[in-house]
Amino acid sequence: MASTKVLLLQLLLVSVISVVSASHYWGASTTFTYKGNNSDGTHKVRFRYRDTFDQCFWSLSWRCTSGNCGYVSGSKRTVIDSSNNGPKFDRLLCETETVVTRNVPSDKPFQLRADSCCWIGTRNWVVHWDVLTGVDLGKRSDTGEPNKSPDVTILPFLRIPQNCPRTYKLMTFDPDGDDVRCRYGNLRNIECSRCDRPAGFHLDEDSCTLHYISSTANPKVFGFEMMVEDYSKGHINLFYSDGSWSHRHPWPRRRSKRAVSYPTTAARPWWIPAATPWPTTTTMTTTQRPITPYAPTPPLSQLPLQFSFLVDPPAPSCVEGVYLPKLVHPTPIHGEKIHAEVDSSMEIRVKAQASLAVIQGIIISGPSNVTKHKTTHNEFVIRWTPTADDLGEFFPICFAVESATGPGVIRPPVAIHSHSHSHFHPTPTSRSGLYHSEMRCVVVEVKRKIVQSHVICNESSMTILVEKASFSRLSEDHLRLNDPSNTICNLTSNSTHVIGVVPLNQCGTQIEEDDDNLIFKNEITTYEDMRNVITRKHLLEVRFYCQYPKHGKVSQSFSVHRKNVTVWEKGMGTFTYGFEFYEDNSYRAMINPNSYPLEVEIGTELYMKIEATSSINNTEMFVESCRAAPYDNPNYRKPYIIIANGCKVDPTVDIYPRAHNKQFLFSMEAFKFIGLHDQILH
Structure with a gap:
């Protein structure tokens, strides 16, 4: 008599995304931060290099070209964002950040450069990239510390319809409060490759504002090669450890304003007939000011800012x-x-x-x-x-x-109302x-961290613990959750902590979800009078949430009974699923776990139930995939597919009505792998 043992049923709720791309350059930016002295007397400087290519594993290679740049003591690269909505011929782009720590022996100025080939297809003929970073670690006379570079960020890829003028205020925040200026690169093969100033744009260098005025649509991008520099607002000196010093004065002040108008093409909405009169120009105003006579001063730091800009057909x-x-x-x-x-x-x-x-x-x-x-x-x-x-x-x-x-x-459904009902x-x-x-x-x-707190997530509630010692004005008598109307929502305390045990479905807990997680949120706030819903003495707000993965794995075996398998994520909450076998499709008589491992004949109908034990409302059990293997290995290279994407693949699978949304009931005929495998793992 042929028999088989079913050892493991595994539900794989994991989606895998892969992309294939080639190597091209979209843009880059750099910032740096002085992090103090090392024990050996060297200066620690942390650089953040953001590079955008059409593959995530590419990054710029920097080299020292001036001064003493020290050596790299640490480096870590992570992916920031990726997209496949680029131009027609270069749709893939991936921005990464490489955080590099350098130990620099001197506080005198130094420069780092990177250059190579090639940009994605550009309409202004930028092919190679050249980027420069200039650092000066001299101690400022106004702050007593080395200069902090501006924090520079821009989206590496921007797009605009050709008929829609727009203004882009570049992010150039300076921690020292210095004046920050943006300009096009002008040192060929050092700051830029072509040092081009794209037509149809105006750059206000003083405010780091880029105005798109007008251009024609083109499937290729404009390659922008810019530099960001900071200048002190007052006269300062920079002092170096070798006893030398240098002077910096402000960028020349501006006095008067005059308006400059730029004619631009206005868009004719597609629903306006061609014969209807329509304005053809609009006016955009920027400003220029005459400068004072004294000459510009060297910047405190120099940072590259390069990006791609696509002009689309009219909207x-x-x-x-x-x-x-x-x-x-x-x-x-x-x-x-x-x-x-x-x-x-x-x-x-x-x-x-x-x-x-x-x-x-x-x-x-x-x-x-x-x-x-x-x-x-x-x-x-x-x-x-x-x-x-x-x-x-x-x-x-x-x-x-x-x-x-x-x-x-x-597009989203549009409601059409009648007297009795609505159609969408x-x-x-x-x-x-x-x-x-x-x-x-x-x-x-x-x-x-102002207030020390800790959140514990379980299947039906969140526990928030707030340390009293970290907030001297903390009093549980004037703290409340989002909705404290139920007595179960009262906060308690001991000698060291204020404690809240918050049900996932009560106390004003809010639920939201994304593609991967369920998120439950609440907060502890101060109040003056429990009868009021407002306060004007809002001294404390502790927001907290528990995040539960919607995707997970669950398994069961005939050889060894496993009562429950818990799905968990580090630092997150957990859901638990039960997996049992039944005698028939009535699902009234569960097979006694003590009788495992079961021996069944090939073709025997197996009745199985998976059930989530969570008490969370408005959630549904969904079995995405199920596969079988002859070994207890969920990554077995040639599994037998039973369910895929929520649909039956094995012809013997039957799915039965369930009592509630947290159950999944199904059956299938037992089978045997061809070969010497008597045991089958699902």
């Missing part, structure tokens, strides 16, 4: 919120300063709307380990957790939202296009 409308995404609340304003704490996650919420296009995604640029997610509230969330090494530094984060139109792109009709768009919103950038300042 039917340049009004933001129609085709071009319009950023709306709660999106922060450009230049907003956000505070973050060491080892605490911070988030930036971004939302956009476009009535005749579909909001498709978000592109970002920021520090290493920054992430982006789209929530079920049609918002994008940018998250970042600074480390102790980031304390006291400033980190810019830039973003823009993408929208899309064209065949196959479905998805409306396909008829014109093709990809559009960027305006670019906004914020600055994140990293501070010490």
Whole structure:
């Protein structure tokens, strides 16, 4: 009698994405931070190199070309963002950040350079790239410390319809409060390759503002080769350890203003008939001021800023919120300063709307380990957790939202109301296009953790513990959760901590989800009167959340009974799943685990149930895939596929109605692998 043992059933809820690309350059930027002296007397300088290529493993190779650049003592590279929405012939792009620590023996100025080939296809004939970083570690007379470079960030790829003028305020925050200027590179083969000033653009060097005025559409990009430099606002000296010094004075002050107008082509909306009169020009104004007579001064630092800019065919409308995404609340304003704490996650919420296009995604640029997610509230969330090494530094984060139109792109349903009911009709768009919103950038300042707290996540609740000693004014008598109306939502305390045990479904806990996680949020805030919903003495706000992965693995075996297998992520919450076998399709009599391992004949019907033990409402069990292997190895190279993408592949599989959404009931006929394998692992 042939028999078989079913040893492991594995549900794989993991999606794998892979891309293939080739090597080309989109742009780069650099910042640096003085991190103090090492024990051997050398100076520690941390560089952040952001490079964008069309593969994620490429990065620039820097070399010392002037002064004593010391040596590299540490380097780490991470992917910041990637996209396949580039120009027609170079769709893939990937931005990485390489954090490099150099130990420099001298505080005298030095320069680093990188150059090679080749840019992606550019319409202004930029082929090779040349980038320069200039550092001066002399001690400033106004701060008593070496100069801090500006924090420079721009999205490495920008796009605009040819008929839509737009202004881009480049993010150039300076920690020392210096004046920051942006200019086109002018030293060929050092600061730039062609040192080109793209036609159709105007750069206001004093404010680091780039104006797109007009150009023709082209599938190739403009390659921008720019430099960012900082200048003290007052007269200062830089002192060096060898006893020498140098003087710096402000950039020449500006006195008067005069307006400069730029004629631009206005877009005729596609729905306006050609015979209808329509304005053909608009006026954009910038300013120039005559300078004072004394000569410019050397900059305190020099940083490269290179990026790609694509001019697309005309848009039917340049009004933001129609085709071009319009950023709306709660999106922060450009230049907003956000505070973050060491080892605490911070988030930036971004939302956009476009009535005749579909909001498709978000592109970002920021520090290493920054992430982006789209929530079920049609918002994008940018998250970042600074480390102790980031304390006291400033980190810019830039973003823009993408929208899309064209065949196959479905706009959100439009409600058509009648007297008794509503009908919803998805409306396909008829014109093709990809559009960027305006670019906004914020600055994140990293501070010490003010209030020490800790969150514990389990399957039905979150536990928040706040140290009393870390906040001297902390009193549990004036602290509350989002919704304290239920007695179960009261905070308690002991001699050292204020404690809250918060159910995932109560106390005002908010739930959101993205592609990979369920996120439960709440907060502890101060109050004056429990009867009031407002306060004017908001001394404390401790926000906390638990994040649960929506994808996981669960397994079961005939040879050894496993009661439950827990899905977990480091630092996250956990969900638990039960996996049992039953005698028939009524699912009333569970097979006694003590009778394992079971021996069954080939062709025997096996009845199985998987059930989530979580008490969270509005969630559903979904089995994405199921496969079998002759060994207890989930990565076995030639598994037998039973279920794939939620659909039955094995012809003997039957799926049965379930009592609730947290169950999955199914059966299949037992089988045997060909060969010497008597045991089968699912």
